[in-house]
Amino acid sequence: MISIRNLSYRYNKKAPLVLDDISLEIGQGEFVALIGQNGAGKTTLLKQLNGLLKPSSGSVIIKGLDTAATKTSRLAPHIGFLFQNPDHQIFCGTVYDEIRFGLVNTGCQQELIDGRIRRISGLLGLNSILDQNPFALSKGERQRVALASVLALETDILVLDEPTTGQDYKECVEIMEIVKDLNQRGKTIIMVSHDMEVVADYCKRAVVLHNGRVLEDDDTGVVLRKSDSLRMAGLEPPQIIQLALRFGPIFKNVISPEDMAHAIVSRAVTGGMRV
Amino acid sequence: MKQMLGYVHGNSVIHRLNPLTKLLWAVAACVACFVSSNHLFLLGVLVLTVVIAGVSGVLGRAAGVYKALFILGLFLMLFQLLFTPHGRVYFYILPGVPVTDMGLGFSSLLMLRMMAALSPLSLMLMLTPMNELLTAMTHSLKVPYRYAFAVVTALRFIPAFSQEMDQIMQAQRSRGHETDTRNPIKKIRVIIPMCVPLLISSVRKVETMAISLETRGFCTGPRSCRKKLGFTLFDLLAIILVMAVLSLSVIIG
Amino acid sequence: MIRFNDVSFSYEHGEGFAVQNISTHIGRGEFVGIIGPSGAGKSTLLSMINGVIPHFHKGDFYGEVLVCGKDTVESTCGEISHHVGSVFQDPEAQIVSMVVEDEIAFGLENFGIPADEIETRMAEALKMAGIEHLRRQSTTALSGGQKQRVTIAAAIALRPEILVLDEPTSQLDPVGSRQVFRTLKRLNQEYGITILIVEQKVLLLSEFCSRFMVMDKGRIIMDGPIRQVLEHNDKLLELGINCPRVVTLTKLLQDASLYSGGYPVDVDEAESVIRKIMEETHDQYQESELSVQ
Structure with missing residues (x-):
């Protein structure tokens, strides 16, 4: 689905490498977290995926399309991209038009558009505010409108740049549950996040970036233990993983508090019986 | 834009001059360039700015400015050249469009004048920290602080806004928005999805800034200044030089 | 130090009260974390302390807010800023100077403080915020965490007794967020500055604050020492407020009747909770591990 080979990138000839020889294969239906410090190259890597930035060397192939030779607008029907700040994209007078914008751009058939908008807004709970002005909504709602406008394109791949930043916990869970649901329906998700709890709760695979290089790439439970x-x-x-690590191998598969409580309870039961 | 206006940190003789001296130089050089119609004089001013850029160690950055001014100048020169039919005809560039000695003289003068008049201004902005300029304007020139602050802050935010614009453009392109079109009517439709978010986010930024200023006593009373911007011997020398250039322009004409 | 007497406020163009019947007292040297869902009135509460309400945002103001004994409605924003320093979410929108030291001096110059005193105070503020090494740097080249520490230094240069911060780390990465919190801890412990912070990162708050104030729908619904507030973790989750995961874990262990003591707030304390459970259930982990092999 996504194939990144020996990708290097610098903003101009004299600038240092922002991405340094990155190779990643991401298959259909994966849920990948990109983690690392600001400046590690996470967002730059994301922007390579939909051709906003082009490789300085190496290649990025999305569903058979080489990003170096394909315009971002031509990649848009295949890869949806949600930016960190919803205010960087919202410009329409109503939520309905905002969701419609991408559909018109990507040449969606007129008679299909309305149906898609209704379906997506139903999924995100935006039905009751379709005719409202997005600028009057709360930050959490604006983020959902932005997400809806990206989801409406029904792309197989969804790229999310810190989708939960600036949201309260409830809004964060709402967004992540929607994304999780989409993933279970077969969409490929690639997400940048600073919140290790969100990563542990939702992502299956984690890639650690450091100074433009891939430092770790494995199952989330494995990577978060390094x-x-x-x-x-x-x-x-x-x-919870910090805690698990202090007990050696006993809690080696534990990620969530529920896992850990379960392990302790079953331990206590068998341990108690032995004595 | 950012490259041409941004202050370049340094500690050269020029950097340490009083901002008023630099401001005077920029304005005087500009005036002199419009007073004088002498090719050699204009060239001299241009060379002088290159020397100043060299001494203060910003030649690399200034080169970008010269390049931009040169390209702009070439266009101006070309226009002037094609629309000056008077004088002795050298040759015809197109049927009915002659290249004349007067045209060549005028157009090269125009180009030199533009380059020589604008580069000192740009150089002054490169070599003067914004806040020193602000202090000089408010304390010595008695420009009301509120207005001077607004001008300087606008300059300061140019890079931030251009970065923001970049993000917005990328966000819209990700939704399949085609940003490159030649059709002027379509162009307007292309721009709206980018201008509205920029406007809204600027308004939000400005509000935060206004509150932040409010909580730090902005315009609550007479201001003090951390740095005492004194005049040194170098300032005196520089001012003499500036006056010399200005009088030369009048004398040569 | 700060006292709210039955305060309610509604914004000029807003619907209903943003905060309602707030009565509370914050003493000298406290480090208060204010949490709650968005729209709960947290920012409004802070804006009433630094005078942004009612001097910048207008509306209907009931009750009284006393900061260092002075009524905020009767003082100007500038007067209040000698007592209360403010830091906001977006460092980009707060920094007005090109060089760090100019940014710190900005507030002092506004108040007409003489040049030699500015020098002393600037050095002091840089030291307190732990950013002496950034003094001559350009503000545009800094990382997010550094920028926020510059805004903190700029605020404390006016020597306020109180610092209010509105989601100062929401745009920062984990390293930057921690830097900011460490700086705040120093200011609180070594210099006795009273700190009020609105923040979504409950984990960091539990580690650094001494008191939690939980807001919902314009009211303070819980207020007390961290441990005491975390006791009501089920209520917090109900409100959509995140709890430290060690608290969630302990709650599960309590429900399984394995534990009945107080809540741990960090990993160290959680470790001893689990070790205690192990001892009580006679689970010799190491041995059973061996016997399995």
Whole structure:
């Protein structure tokens, strides 16, 4: 689905490398987190995926399309991109028109448009505010409008740049549950996040970037246990994994508090019986 | 834009001059260039700015400005050249469009004048920290602080806005928006999805800024200034030089 | 130090009260985290302390807010800023100078402080915020965390007793956020500055604050020492407020009747909770691990 080979990138000839020899294969239906410090190259890598930035060397192939030779607007029907700040894209007078914008751009058939908008806004709970002015909505709602306008394109791949920043926990969970649901329906998700709990709760695979290079790339549970690599990348494991690590191999598959409680309870039961 | 107006940090003799001296130089050089119609004089002013750029170590950055001014100048020169039919005809560039000695003289003068008049201004902005300029304008020239602050802040935010514009453009392109079109009517439709978000986010930024200023006592009373901007011997020398250039322009004509 | 007496406020063009019947007291040297869902009135509460309400945002103001004994309605924003320093979300929109030291001096110059005193105060503020090394740097070249520490230094240069911060780390990465919180801790512990911070990152708040104020729909619904507030973690989750995961874990263990003590707030404390459970259930982990093999 996505094939990145020896990708390097610099903003201009004299600038240092922002991405340094990155190779990644991402298959259909994966849920990948890109993590690392600001300036590690996460957003730059995301922008390579839909051709906003073109490789300085190496290649990025999205569903058989080489991004170096394809315009972003031609990649848009295949890859949806949600930017960090919803205010960077919202410009229409109503929520309905905002969602419609991308559909018209990508040449969606007129008679299909209305149906798609209704379906997407139903999914995101925006039905009751379709005729409202997006600028009058709360930050959380604006983020959902932006997400809806991207989802309406019904792309197979969804790229999210810090989708939960500036949201409260409830809004964050709402957005992530929608994304999780989409993933379960087969969409490929690639997401940048600073919140290791969100990563632990939702993402299946985690890629750690540091100084433009891939430092770790494995299942989330495995990557979040590599304390040394994480520290190097300016991150720390979520509390439960930090805790699990202190007990050696006993909690080796634990990610969530529920996992851990379950492990302790079953331990206590069998341990108690032995005595 | 950012490249041409941004202050370049440094500690050269020029950097340490009083901002008023630099401001005077920029204005005087500009005036002199319009007073004088002498090719050699204009060339001299241009060379002088290159020397100043060299001494203060910003030649690399200034080269970009010269290049931009040169290209702009070439266009001006071309126009002037084609629309000056008077004088002795050298040759015809197109049927009925002659290239004449007067045309060549006028157009090269125009180009030199533009380059020589604008480069000192741009150089002054490169070599003077914004806040020093602000202080000089408010304390010595008695420009009301509120207005001077507005001008300087506008300059300061240019890079931030151009970055923001970049983000917005990318966000819209990601939604399949075609940004490159030659059709002027379509062009307007292309621009709206970018201008509206820029406007809205600027308004939000400005509001935060206004509150932040309010909580730091902006315009609550008479201001003080951290740096005492004194005049040194170098300032005196520089001012003499500026006056010399100005009088030369009048004398040569 | 700060006292709210039955305060309610509604914005000029807003619907209903943004905050309602707030009565509370914040003492000298406290480090208060204000949490709650968006739209709960957290920012409004802060704006009443630094005088932005009612001097910048207008509306209907009931009750009284006293900061260092002075009524905020009767003082100007400028007067209040000698007592209360303010830091906001977007560092980009707060920094007005090109060089760090000019930014710190900006507020002092506004108040007409003489040049030699500016020098002393500037050095002091840079030291307090731990950014002496950034003094001569260009403000545009800094990282997000550094920028926010510059805005903090600029605020404390006016020598306020109180610092209010509205989601100062929301645009920062984990490293930057931690830098900011460490700086705040220093200011609080070494210099006795009273700190009020609105923040979504409950994990960091639990680590650094001493008191939590939970807001919902314009009211303070819980207020007390961190541990005491975290006892009501089920209520917090109900409101859509995140809890530290070690608290969620402990709650699950309590429900399974394995534990009945107080809540841990960090990983160290959680570790001892689990070790205690192990001892009580006679689960010799190491041994059973061996016997399995």
